[in-house]
Amino acid sequence: MVLGIVRSAIDYHDYVMDTYGDPRVKDWLLMSGPLPTILLCLTYVFVVKYLGPKLMEKRKPFELRKTLIVYNASLVALSAWMVYEALTFGWFNGYSFKCQPCDFANSPNALRMARVVWWYYFSKFIEFLDTIFFVMRKKDNQISTLHVIHHA
Numbered sequence: 001m002v003l004g005i006v007r008s009a010i011d012y013h014d015y016v017m018d019t020y021g022d023p024r025v026k027d028w029l030l031m032s033g034p035l036p037t038i039l040l041c042l043t044y045v046f047v048v049k050y051l052g053p054k055l056m057e058k059r060k061p062f063e064l065r066k067t068l069i070v071y072n073a074s075l076v077a078l079s080a081w082m083v084y085e086a087l088t089f090g091w092f093n094g095y096s097f098k099c100q101p102c103d104f105a106n107s108p109n110a111l112r113m114a115r116v117v118w119w120y121y122f123s124k125f126i127e128f129l130d131t132i133f134f135v136m137r138k139k140d141n142q143i144s145t146l147h148v149i150h151h152a
Contacts, residue, residue: 022104025114030122041152044128048148052135061138068133078123085116127151 017026017033025031030040089112091097103110131151134142 022102022114024104024106024111025118028118030125031118040125040128044131045148045152048131048135048143052132053140056135056138062136064133064137071129071133075123075126078119078126082116082120082123085112089113089116124151 013033022031030036089109093109095113103113128151131143131147134140
């Protein structure tokens with residue numbers, strides 16, 4: 001019974017990915033389906049709600065000031081680059097601010113837009129470090145359920 005449900009879910013997933021997935025990105029990191037993302041999110045929740053606090057309970061908080069400066073500056077640079085790419089190869093180059101169908105072409109502009117969207121997606125996993133830094137600095141009051149849900 002359970003195996004039948006799992007098999008049906010896998011078959012449905014394969015159908016959706018084969019029918020609606022973007023063949024240009026199917027081999028890109030984390031693009032093979034939802035399982036890698038689900039596993040990363042579950043691991044994140046486990047680490048920040050259980051494992052991290054458990055490992056830190058008898059330790060002093062880490063001093064991460066320099067690390068946080070570099071981390072935040074890197075995220076600002078990544079965000080600025082993504083805005084530049086989206087504007088230059090998207091909205092200033094034929095895309096609309098209204099909803100429109102996805103451009104599945106293999107043109108340079110379409111591939112650049114696919115790449116910047118992937119980097120935006122990947123940046124959400126990079127931002128898991130926000131909470132991990134809270135755990136390492138023992139800033140437990142900043143790790144609310146809303147914060148964890150927002151990042152997961």
